[in-house]
Amino acid sequence: MRYFLLVFGFFITTLALSAQTDADPALWSHEVKKISDTEYELVFKGKIMDGWHVYSQYTAEGGSLPSEFTFEKAGEDYELIGKASESETIKEYSDIFEVEETFFKKEAIFTQKIKLINPAIRQISVNLFYQICKEVCIPKDVLFQISLDGNAFAETKKELDERSLALGESLRVELKNKSLLNQGGLGGADGKSNLWMIFGLGFLGGLIALLTPCVFPMIPLTVSFFTKQSQQKSKGIANAVLYGFFIVLIYFLLSLPFHVFNSVDSQVLNTIATNIWLNVFFFVIFVVFAFSFFGYYELTLPSSWANKMDSASSKVGGGLGIFFMALTLAIVSFSCTGPILGGLLGSTTLADGDVATNLTVGMVGFGLALALPFALFALFPAWLNSLPKSGGWMTTVKVVLGFLELALAFKFLSNADLVGNWGIFKREIFLGIWIVLFVLMTLYLFGLFRFPHDGPKQKLSATRKMFGLFGLAFSVYLVLGIFNLIPLKLLSGFPPPDFYSVSQTESDCPLGLDCFKDFDEGVAYAKEVNKPILLDFTGWACVNCRKMEENVWSHSSIYPLLKDEYVLISLYVDDRKELPDSEKFDFQYDSGRIKTIETIGQKWGTFQTINFNAASQPYYVLLSPNLEILNDAVQYVDVETYEKWLRSGLEKHQLSMNK
Structure with a gap:
């Protein structure tokens, strides 16, 4: 397992460089x-x-x-x-x-x-x-x-052959009032608040990493080294602060290669959420991470790396020597921090926005949480006396993290199942697996079974009992959700959607609504009933799409509008189901670039790009039956904004009918 990270990095790089984007900027x-x-x-x-x-x-x-x-x-x-x-x-x-x-x-x-x-x-x-x-x-x-x-x-x-030309032209639609799409910009999620959330996740991950046996014992040792080595107290404090700064810098630098991937292809990291085999690969990775936390083996970087960095820090001295000391910490602590960083990578690929930017912000938050204790305890060395002693509680932290890694692993496997239309991990199956995982975690916290690296059995601490009760409460929450006794709004976007269910037979549309998954069929029906169209560009693996459906569409002021006033057309841009041979074709962009359309997702992703100049999901457009744009496009918004947007579209449709 020693060279695991190198293999992982090579695999990601290869996929990144070979990925293709559906749209050029x-x-x-x-x-x-x-x-x-x-x-x-x-x-x-x-x-x-x-x-x-x-x-x-x-x-x-x-x-x-x-x-x-x-x-x-x-x-x-x-x-x-x-x-x-x-x-x-x-x-x-x-x-x-x-x-x-x-x-x-x-x-x-x-x-x-x-x-x-x-x-x-x-x-x-x-x-x-x-x-x-x-x-x-x-x-x-x-x-x-x-x-x-x-x-x-x-x-x-x-x-191009005549069939490709005809099918390609059928993707282009004549939209009226297209300029409305750009008025006021997209009503999307607040990018700044999203980045703060990612920063918070990274910071939380760093705090958890501090509690692991790879990092926690290093705090008093390192702080004591700096404060005792320097003849002047101020110099020791300055060195400890510089050490903390270099820790943040190192984790920032680790995110930069992902920006290089984005330079090769601006959408390459977002393919993690929609590529079937990449999702399966991440499932395997997180299972490997989880069992390393359970103590069955240890993931480490080559020991020669740490030895070389430690030797360099001794030779060069000064600020550069402190940098190599920080790099040594990052390498030595990898067996504990690596799986947490992997979880951070997984979280950023599931979040809204630019993945490389998200990852950089998350990594800075992670590094800052790791660095803070070294600076703070150097400033206030008396606080070292209040630190708890290293012990078995750190092993407990690792095991709990292992269960969380397994839960995240099944999210990636669920993505692969949804995008690939396998029909295996339906909502009940996914929630059932999570119930088993969190029940097992609860039983472990209450001391009912143990893992290989657990020490001698001791009396359960109050903190461990408290987290055990939390695990039990969360398990009960999942059980109530699987039987639809309560809505799982805390998990919106994580489990498969409600309509991807073992028991759901009436509709494969969100919330049991009637919907069309073909644009032409939906428009024909809208003309027949003379209702406006809600065009929904969505994805099976789109977390924010599920959040909109479960938290906004389900609201009492929104659902009746969708059910009775609009014709819903949901186009899945990540659907990997192949088109019939008669519907496959080559599409040529205005630039002359030719793209082969072989899957449903490729067809609707290209349709969104060429007609709406957009490539993100969720992306909502209101249209009249004769393809007149009724309002600006919106993305991830709150209930009040979405309701006003829908009612405004209805009013404009009524006005156009009365002319």
């Missing part, structure tokens, strides 16, 4: 305008997704990289007339680079005039390198193959 097309027999105007257009921006060719040096065109064989077959002109740009001072940057939002248009040197040339190649940025910057290359006799896009499009 910028889609490119071009036009050719003939000025004379030898002069042409080339126009390059980029449609940029909301929240992203592309840098100008003329942005200031010292900042982000500018866009750059490379015209192949320019000067041989043709010459450039002047510099490429640009559409309207935005200028904004960058605090990071300390320069004024120039960039495009929503749309970028470049225009370049050329004059032929060789009149026989009918096709030229142009490469565009650019950076597109949101939380991170992604370098991109686009190759334009331009025919001077017509649009190269049209020529390439002819290479």
Whole structure:
């Protein structure tokens, strides 16, 4: 098990680099305008997704990289007339680079005039390198193959067979009042509050890690080392604070590779929640973590790593030596912190927002919780006397963490089951497994059975009894929920949805509502009954989708509106069920990129991207039967906001009917 982390990292890296995103943040097309027999105007257009921006060719040096065109064989077959002109740009001072940057939002248009040197040339190649940025910057290359006799896009499009062309065009719908989608922005979850929640989870994980036998005994030893080693008390305190800072820095640095994965593909980490075999792999990983906490084996990094870091800290001394001491702690404590960090990674992939950013915030919170005791006890060394002695209670902490790791493991297996439509881990099965796990945890806390690394049997402490009662109460809560005696709102989004149930036979739609899972069928029915449409872009593994359905849709002021006033169309963008052979096709984006549509999820994910310029879930749109947008789109919102949004859509639909 020694090299387990190395294998794990290699597996994630390989999957990340091989993943494909359903949507590029910028889609490119071009036009050719003939000025004379030898002069042409080339126009390059980029449609940029909301929240992203592309840098100008003329942005200031010292900042982000500018866009750059490379015209192949320019000067041989043709010459450039002047510099490429640009559409309207935005200028904004960058605090990071300390320069004024120039960039495009929503749309970028470049225009370049050329004059032929060789009149026989009918096709030229142009490469565009650019950076597109949101939380991170992604370098991109686009190759334009331009025919001077017509649009190269049209020529390439002819290479697709007629069936693919027809099915591809059927994905594009003519929406009216499309500008409403962007008014006021998306009514989504508060990104800042979400990051604070992730930070809190990381901080809590760090506090738990402090209670493990790998870390807890290190606190008094390390603090005593710093305070006694230095002749001046202030120097000892400064060294301990620096040691704590380096701990935070190390865990921050551990998150940076995930930003690299995002640079390769802005959605690559989010595939963790929807890729079947990656979810199965994470299930296995967390089971391995759990049994290491149960004491059946120990996960460690190679001992040579810790020896080298410890040796380096002794040789170099000073601030760099303290850094190597902090790195030694991170390596030595891995057998306890590794599974907790794995749980943090799992939690961030299930949370809303950018996964790499979430992970960085969570890792900083984790590192801060680990670092605080070293700084605080250096400032107030008398507090060391109040620390409890190391003992069997730390083993108990590890075992409880093991049960929590197993519970999280089955969440990933449930994701795989939902996305793969296996029909194995229905809601009752999932909750039943959790009941067994938490009952076993309760029995362990009450001392009814033991694990291999438990010490001699002792009298149960009051704290252990208290946590045992908590485990018992949570088990009873799950039992009441499995029999639908109470709603499991505390777990919204974690178990499979209510309709994914052994007993549910009437409807496979949320809350037993009537819904359509095909857009055209739903629109046809809406026209028949003359009701507005609630278009619901959702996912089987989408936690916030389940939270909306169980906490917002189920509300007494919302449910009647969905049931009686709207036609619900739910499109699952992560459904891995294959389309019939007759419905599989190749779809071509405006940029010329071709994507093969083979599954239901690929079809509806592409449908969402090309028509609504969005790629996140949940994503709700209100439409009239004749495809008129009735309101701005919303995502994860509260009951009051959602009700106002639905009623506003009804009013606009009524007004349009009365015209």
